[in-house]
Amino acid sequence: MALGAEVSVPVLSLSAQGALALERVAVPAGRAAAVLSGGPGEAIILQRVDDAAGSGGGGGADAQGSSPSSGPKGYSSFKSFKRAMGSARNGKEWQHIVEQTEGNASRFGPQALHNRENVIPLDKELHSGVSALFSSKRFDITSSFKTVREWLSTQSFDAQRDFDLRAMENVKNGVW
Numbered sequence: 682m683a684l685g686a687e688v689s690v691p692v693l694s695l696s697a698q699g700a701l702a703l704e705r706v707a708v709p710a711g712r713a714a715a716v717l718s719g720g721p722g723e724a725i726i727l728q729r730v731d732d733a734a735g736s737g738g739g740g741g742a743d744a745q746g747s748s749p750s751s752g753p754k755g756y757s758s759f760k761s762f763k764r765a766m767g768s769a770r771n772g773k774e775w776q777h778i779v780e781q782t783e784g785n786a787s788r789f790g791p792q793a794l795h796n797r798e799n800v801i802p803l804d805k806e807l808h809s810g811v812s813a814l815f816s817s818k819r820f821d822i823t824s825s826f827k828t829v830r831e832w833l834s835t836q837s838f839d840a841q842r843d844f845d846l847r848a849m850e851n852v853k854n855g856v857w
Contacts, residue, residue: 701807701849701850701853702850703846703847703850753796753797753798754796754797755790755791755792755793755794755795755796756791756792756795756796757791757792757795758791758795759775759777759781759794759795759800761795762775762795762796762800763775766797766800769802769803770802771802772804772805773802773803773804773805773808774802774803774804774805774808775800775801775802775803776800776801776802776803776808776811776849777794777795777799777800778798778799778800778801778842778845778846779793779794779799779838779841779842779845780794780815780830780833780834780841780845781794781795782830782834784834785834785838785841788838789838793838799842803849807849807852807853810852810853811845811848811849811852814829814848814852814857815828815829815830815833815848816828816829816830817829819857822857829848833845
């Protein structure tokens, strides 16, 4: 891609009132971004630079544990992530956008799953609803008799991420 090229990526945003929205924004080519509301007038922007391994982490870390070429710091386990990040706070639970299944860990590496771009604080009720959806058998979604989680595990990292962001929005709005 040409220097300065941009691509449109899906972005999950949360308003100060807690409204979840899936939007698209333009970002520099080779980067993925998510925008989260941290409260009234405060936005938290998270980015990941895709590396060849798709890990979201890597060598060359600075004192904060990340480098310009590797995106947010990835952790070897969810336990390590929670130790570093603390609790999700205020009636929220940590939600992996791309799930932390054994298959995903093997395919994408744990650092791609356990980082601030892929693990977000989500209201407990919405978290439970999304988890219930993933455990259900939905022929209308999967075109098979597999659970949504089983079907989703066959998809690429980006396809899983896009689906999971849509799922959060649809569960929140009562569509699924």
